[in-house]
Amino acid sequence: MYLDHIVHHVTKTPEEVAIDWNVNGVHSVIGGQHTHWGTYNALLYTKTSYIEWLALEHKEIAENANHPLINLMLLDLKTGPGFGTICIRTTTIDELCQQLERKGIETTGVLHAERKTTSGLIRKWKMLFVKEEIGDALPTPFFIEWEESDEDRYQLLQEDGTIDESNLQLNISACEFRVRNPKELMNKWKRYFDLVEEDEHILLLRNTKLVFKQLENGTKERLTAVHIEGFKDKETLIYEQAMYHCQ
Numbered sequence: 001m002y003l004d005h006i007v008h009h010v011t012k013t014p015e016e017v018a019i020d021w022n023v024n025g026v027h028s029v030i031g032g033q034h035t036h037w038g039t040y041n042a043l044l045y046t047k048t049s050y051i052e053w054l055a056l057e058h059k060e061i062a063e064n065a066n067h068p069l070i071n072l073m074l075l076d077l078k079t080g081p082g083f084g085t086i087c088i089r090t091t092t093i094d095e096l097c098q099q100l101e102r103k104g105i106e107t108t109g110v111l112h113a114e115r116k117t118t119s120g121l122i123r124k125w126k127m128l129f130v131k132e133e134i135g136d137a138l139p140t141p142f143f144i145e146w147e148e149s150d151e152d153r154y155q156l157l158q159e160d161g162t163i164d165e166s167n168l169q170l171n172i173s174a175c176e177f178r179v180r181n182p183k184e185l186m187n188k189w190k191r192y193f194d195l196v197e198e199d200e201h202i203l204l205l206r207n208t209k210l211v212f213k214q215l216e217n218g219t220k221e222r223l224t225a226v227h228i229e230g231f232k233d234k235e236t237l238i239y240e241q242a243m244y245h246c247q
Contacts, residue, residue, distance in 0.1 A: 001193065003049045003172060003208045004089035004144050006226055009073050010053045010081045010240045014042035017053045027164045032117040037070050038062035045163045046170035048207040068108060068129040069142065075134055081240035083223040085139040086175055093126050093145035105192060106131040119160060138179050138221035169230040174209040176225040182212035
């Protein structure tokens with residue numbers, strides 16, 4: 001399994017986000033609109049995954065969407081912007097759904113989704129969520145299967161300017177979570193998704209590490225830091241209340 005993308009809930013518009021990151025020399029773009037969810041986004045691609053800065057465009061539509069990802073966003077934005085959750089990429093989402101249900105894990109079933117790009121194209125994908133209460137507990141990753149293969153999708157993204165050569169030098173090397181009981185959470189994700197454990201704090205996806213640390217302040221368990229390799233300037237950025245370690 002691969003990390004597909006990281007969802008960062010933001011209060012700025014996609015235009016503002018893209019400008020902020022491009023000013024710092026990072027090729028970021030306006031993604032497009034999720035018309036059925038009332039949201040829109042900006043994107044920063046790396047060689048195998050990406051950051052999605054997700055923002056509310058039409059709050060009323062979002063409140064009536066009854067979608068797990070949007071419900072999480074609406075809850076989290078009550079206390080401000082920040083990282084929401086991660087998405088794992090698969091090419092066998094229907095089979096994965098069946099595997100989870102055989103383990104007694106209730107899911108939403110496979111959902112169909114799409115986004116209208118700024119050029120008017122429609123990109124389509126399938127999604128799968130574990131059914132759970134949305135609150136202070138760490139959200140379980142959700143899953144995505146794209147309509148195109150990775151090779152075809154990246155080729156199209158390069159042709160439309162979403163990805164340039166600088167993006168392909170970047171790599172999301174680690175996602176750092178703060179949780180109340182790291183070992184318990186790791187065991188849960190290992191059972192759900194058959195992930196490999198590198199050590200007592202780290203689970204492995206094929207293209208990144210999932211690092212679990214003890215929550216020391218507050219009650220909300222969330223992704224708290226993302227490590228990205230390949231930046232010219234090595235620094236730690238706090239952007240819309242989320243920490244990016246640029247290495």
